Amino acid sequence: MTDMPLAGIRVLDLTRVRAGPTCVRQFADWGADVIKIEVPDAAGGDGGLGGPRKGPDFQNLHRNKRSMTLNLKSPEGHAVLLKLAETADIVVENFRPDVKRRLNIAFEDLSTVNEGLIYVSISGFGQDGPYEKRPGVDQIAQGMGGLMSITGEPGRGPMRVGIPVADLTAGLLAAQGAMMALIQRQRTGKGQWVQTSLLQAQVFMLDFQAARWLVDGDVAGQVGNEHPTGVPTNAWATADGHINAAPAGQRLYERFCHAIGTPELIDDPDYVDGGQRYRNRAALNDRIAAILKTKTSAEWIDILNEAGVPCGPINGIDQAFADPQVAHLGLAQAVEDGGKPLTLVGQPIRMSAAEARLKHRIGDKGAESGDILAEAGYDGAEIDRFRRDGVI
Incomplete structure (x- = not known):
C-alpha cells in the first residue's frame, strides 16, 4: 500500500505548541507534503517547543514534516509566504486573531493569491466575540468548558484530565474541517476559512453531559470512577x-x-x-x-x-503498550528514516487500501529551507541573501 490518501496535497504549518501541530500531524502522517514554518533564532524564535527539539513530545508532534525558517515580520519574509501560499492547498495557524491580522497573514490576505486555499485557524476561544483577544491554553479550556467540574471525586474540588484533551480534540476537529473543505473544493474550486477553538472543542466533547443540561436542565457533578448514569460501572x-x-x-x-x-x-x-x-x-x-x-x-x-x-x-502506560492487543494494533510505530531507533505513537486509523507511515523524524530547525525555496523558484544567490539578511 504505497498510494497515500493525501499524496499531492501541500500544507503550510504556521502552528506552535499542541493543538495546531496535532491538526497538521494528521496531514503529514497520511502523505501530504507538510512544510513547518518556524521563526528564525535571530528573530526570537523558539520553535514553539514544549521540550527539547529531539525529545519525545516534539518528535511525536512534528514527524513527517519538513522545516524551514521564515521571518514573517520582514517584508521579504512575508513575500516568501505569499509565494508559497500560491501553490499550497492548506495553511494551518493558531495565532491569536489580532496577531495574524497585524502580520497580514490572515485568510483574506492569503486567499488573494490562491482562491482555492483552505485556511485553518485554531484559537483559544474563537476568531471573534468577547474573548477574541484572550490567550488560551488547554487547562483554561478544560475549566471554562465544564470538564473539570465533572472530573474527579465528589468533594475533592475540580480536577483536570491527565492529557490535554481540549488541545488534542481541537486539532483533530480542525483536521476534519480541512478534509471536508478539500472535498467541497473538488466541486466548487474554491477554498474557505475553517475555524475551531479549544473552548468549542471542549464544550462539544461534553457530549451526553451537555445534552443532559440542554434537554433536561440536569447539571452533572463529579462521580469519580463511577459512570454518571450507567450503574453499576x-x-x-x-x-x-x-x-x-x-x-x-x-x-x-x-x-x-x-x-x-x-x-x-x-x-x-x-x-x-x-x-x-x-x-x-x-x-x-x-x-x-x-x-x-x-x-x-x-x-x-x-x-x-x-x-x-x-x-x-x-494499566499504567508501560502496561498499556505491553498489552497484546495494543501490540497487535501497531500503536507503537518505528520511524523509517534509518537514523537512531525512534518509536512514536502511530495513527489509530486502519484503512484497507492505504496506511499512515512515520517516514522521517523532524530535523534541525530550518534544515530544508534551501530546498523548499528552490522548489518555489528562488535561485541560490537569493537564498544566500535571505540567510544573510535574517529572512530565513
Whole structure:
C-alpha cells in the first residue's frame, strides 16, 4: 500500500505548541507534503517547543514534516509566504486573531493569491466575540468548558484530565474541517476559512453531559470512577489491585450478578431496574465492592469476560503498550528514516487500501529551507541573501 490518501496535497504549518501541530500531524502522517514554518533564532524564535527539539513530545508532534525558517515580520519574509501560499492547498495557524491580522497573514490576505486555499485557524476561544483577544491554553479550556467540574471525586474540588484533551480534540476537529473543505473544493474550486477553538472543542466533547443540561436542565457533578448514569460501572478494588467493570443495562447487570455469585441482587427491589440502581447506587456499590475484593484482578477479568461483561485491567502506560492487543494494533510505530531507533505513537486509523507511515523524524530547525525555496523558484544567490539578511 504505497498510494497515500493525501499524496499531492501541500500544507503550510504556521502552528506552535499542541493543538495546531496535532491538526497538521494528521496531514503529514497520511502523505501530504507538510512544510513547518518556524521563526528564525535571530528573530526570537523558539520553535514553539514544549521540550527539547529531539525529545519525545516534539518528535511525536512534528514527524513527517519538513522545516524551514521564515521571518514573517520582514517584508521579504512575508513575500516568501505569499509565494508559497500560491501553490499550497492548506495553511494551518493558531495565532491569536489580532496577531495574524497585524502580520497580514490572515485568510483574506492569503486567499488573494490562491482562491482555492483552505485556511485553518485554531484559537483559544474563537476568531471573534468577547474573548477574541484572550490567550488560551488547554487547562483554561478544560475549566471554562465544564470538564473539570465533572472530573474527579465528589468533594475533592475540580480536577483536570491527565492529557490535554481540549488541545488534542481541537486539532483533530480542525483536521476534519480541512478534509471536508478539500472535498467541497473538488466541486466548487474554491477554498474557505475553517475555524475551531479549544473552548468549542471542549464544550462539544461534553457530549451526553451537555445534552443532559440542554434537554433536561440536569447539571452533572463529579462521580469519580463511577459512570454518571450507567450503574453499576466503576473502578473496583480486587485482592491485588483494581479493575474496571461496566455491567450497565439490565442484561449485563444480570450476567454480572450471576458471575460474581449474587443472583439475589437481580430481583432485589432496591436494584431491580436501572432507575432503582441509580437511586441506590451507594449501597449497591458497597455490596459489589465487598465481593470483588475476594479474588485477584486476573481472576475477575477471566470470570467477567467469560460471562460477557465488559471489564479490563487498569494499566499504567508501560502496561498499556505491553498489552497484546495494543501490540497487535501497531500503536507503537518505528520511524523509517534509518537514523537512531525512534518509536512514536502511530495513527489509530486502519484503512484497507492505504496506511499512515512515520517516514522521517523532524530535523534541525530550518534544515530544508534551501530546498523548499528552490522548489518555489528562488535561485541560490537569493537564498544566500535571505540567510544573510535574517529572512530565513
